[in-house]
Ligand SMILES: *[C@@H]1O[C@H](CO)[C@@H](O)[C@H](O)[C@H]1NC(C)=O
């Protein structure tokens with residue numbers, strides 16, 4: 001009799017336990033306070049202080065995680081980086097050929113370059129993705145870092161700021177080539 005009466009409570013407890021584990025899974029990446037702390041550090045790393053930090057928050061949110069995500073910012077960021085790469089090249093050499101401009105754009109803004117920059121910043125540990133998504137994959141890292149540049153452009157209200165942040169975080173070849 002006692003045992004039977006205890007059953008619904010046991011069931012209730014087990015349900016609570018299961019629920020709390022599910023909630024734990026959603027937060028598998030970072031708790032919201034460590035996410036905020038990571039965004040602070042990220043701003044120092046890229047050398048840009050956001051007026052509207054929610055833009056950076058959105059940039060660090062993959063489409064697999066939320067409908068409110070980095071995609072639109074990422075498109076803007078890629079355009080900004082491409083324009084900045086072409087401008088730098090042509091400022092130095094107005095006779096640069098179309099092929100040279102295209103090659104430079106591909107070099108500095110292609111998947112290899114942005115995945116490397118994203119990994120250098122440790123974005124795989126910050127960007128919010130769904131549990132099944134690999135945050136170290138080049139596609140995720142590139143979407144995230146491009147979205148950072150896009151977020152900077154929107155925050156600053158201009159493209160130059162995005163270009164500056166891009167050259168801050170872009171390591172290697174272009175730094176020596178420029
Ligand atoms: C995630 O992606 C990285 C980079 O492509 C790869 O090295 C790693 O093995 C992947 N991890 C999983 C769990 O698939």
Ligand SMILES: *[C@@H]1O[C@H](CO)[C@@H](O)[C@H](O)[C@H]1NC(C)=O
Nearest residue numbers: 089092093094095176177178
């Ligand atoms: C600038 O352009 C010249 C060609 O006009 C080239 O030789 C030089 O390497 C370029 N400098 C940089 C820093 O890209």
